[in-house]
Amino acid sequence: MNRAALTLTSVTKRFGSGPCSTLALDRVTLDVVKGEFVSLIGPSGCGKTTILRIVGGLTDQTLGEVTIFGESPHQLQIRHEIGVAFQRSALEPSRTALKNVELTLEVTEPRNRDRSKAQELLVAFGLEDALHKYPHELSGGMQQRVNIAAALVHNPSVLLLDEPFGALDLLTRDMMAEWLGSVLLATPKTALFVTHSDESVFAYGQGSSRSAL
Ligand SMILES: Nc1ncnc2c1ncn2[C@@H]1O[C@H](COP(=O)(O)OP(=O)(O)O)[C@@H](O)[C@H]1O
Ligand SMILES: [Mg+2]
Structure with a gap:
């Protein structure tokens, strides 16, 4: 039985066409087991x-197949089953940390008026004193913790992290790596973590690093 939660089979992506096109991915194959944390380094x-x-589910491959729990990324994305955090924090500057995380719930669970999960998660992330602060009042590391809280608060099946600590200094990055490791130990997620270097990623106790590219 294939236990993979997330499967890429011979995925190819070409941007544009003709001689000036870019072959961004050339037959990438990857299996990620449910609850596994995989780092992609390159x-x-x-x-x-x-x-x-x-x-x-934000762009389509040119060739090949991607399935997540047997469905297409697009199907999961529509149901808000995918949490995403990028290098540059996607926080809304005019909203406090709490209001930013609540925004995810407003979008993903519009009929549920109970937004208490947002505060609970931020407190669990050590951000009790930052709840009512605006992004510009927070350090880079704190902003990224809020950013990741916003990606996780609706309990998505899959978490995608694109160099979330890439803009931070080395020391903060190491601390954040440890912190993320403990978060994912407490709440295992099927997760892909992208980084351009191998620093820190090996610190994740449950993680595995793959070179898929
Ligand atoms: N929207 C796009 N249009 C054209 N080329 C793109 C686009 N996005 C990425 N590329 C190209 O695809 C390749 C892979 O890009 P990317 O996935 O952003 O790499 P990485 O995240 O590893 O730095 C690069 O050559 C990049 O220039
Ligand atoms: Mg990139």
Whole structure:
């Protein structure tokens, strides 16, 4: 039996057509087991973001197949089953940390008026004192914790992280890597973590690193 939760089979992505087109992905195959945390490591331009965008249902592959729990990324994306956090925080500058995380719930669970999960998660992430602060009042590391809280608060099946600590200094990045490791130990997620270097990623106790590119 194939236990894979997330499967890429010979996924190819070409941007444009003709002699000036770019072959961003060339037959990438990858199986991720449910609850597994996989790091994708590779230099800038090798196609990491393109993989995440395809898995996240934000763009289509040119050839090949992607399934997540037997469905297409697009189907999961419509049901808000995919949480995404990128290098540049997607926080709304005019909303406090709490209001930013609540925004995810407004979008994903519009009929549910109970937004208490947002505060619970931020407190669990050590951000009790930051609840009512605006993004510009927070450090880079705190902003990314809020960003990841916003990606996780609706309990998606799959978590996609695209160099979420890439803009942070080395020391903060290491601390954040440890912190993320503990978050994912407490709440295992089927997760893809993209980074351009191998620093920190090996710190994740339950993680595995793959070179798929
Ligand atoms: N929308 C796009 N249009 C054209 N080329 C693109 C587009 N997005 C990415 N590419 C190209 O695809 C390749 C892989 O890009 P990307 O997935 O962003 O790499 P990485 O995230 O590993 O830095 C690069 O050569 C990039 O220039
Ligand atoms: Mg990228």
